[in-house]
Amino acid sequence: MSGRARDDARAAELTALQASLAAEHAAVYGYGVVGGRIGAARRAEARAAYDAHRARRDALILEVRDLGGQPVAANAAYALPFPVPDSVAAVRLAARLEERVAGVYADLVRAATGTRRGxxxxxxxxxxxxxxxxxxxxVAFPGLAERAGEGTGAAGAAPSASASVAPSR
Structure with a gap:
């Protein structure tokens, strides 16, 4: 691989890492909302997901730095894709968060190599x-929106407002 091609691949990987980090920031925020509305029967599941996203977020921060990037910061708040007044909506939000995260990780799989791809x-x-x-x-191809017939979560492309927890403006 030429120097230019290697630099382009590294830039694409860093962009996908940053998108994954941004999605993890949003998931951590979103699970804060889920945890406040979820019923007692699924509270432990929500807490486990919250902890998993925090751990992934922290690992991604280190990976971005390892590639020489400045990790994207979390936003102070995120706009939810729909109101979350109760446990039923909290469950829907949790599913939506995971679908969004799967999409950005699919992009990272495409961009990464070696152990990072794994x-x-x-x-x-x-x-x-x-x-x-x-x-x-x-879905048949989790994280691959083009296979599922939905909009893309491609790194560098803006996800649809209904597909993610968007930064609050």
Whole structure:
């Protein structure tokens, strides 16, 4: 691989890492909302997901730094894709968060190589499993919106407002 191609691949990987980090920041925020509205029966599940996203977020911060990047900061607040007044809506939000995270990890799988690609694939799998647990539904290609017939979560592309927890402006 030429120097230019290697630099381009590294830039694409860093962009996908930053998108994954931004999605993890949003998921941590979103699970704060989920935790405040979820019923007692699923509270432990929500807490486990919250902890998993915090751990992934922290690992991604280190990976971005390892590639020489400045990790994207979390926003102070995020706009939710719909109101979350009760436990039913909290479950829907949790599923939506996981679908969004799966999408950005699919992009990271495409952009990364080596052990980072394996870690991204594991994160994609974990998010897809959590999405199924929350929603009770699965898709043939989790994280690949173009396969599921939805908009893309591609790194560098703006996700649709209905597909993510967007930064509050």
């Amino acid at each position: 870690a991204a694939a594991a994160a994609l799998r974990e998010a897809a499993v959590r999405a199924v647990r929350w929603s009770g539904e699965s």
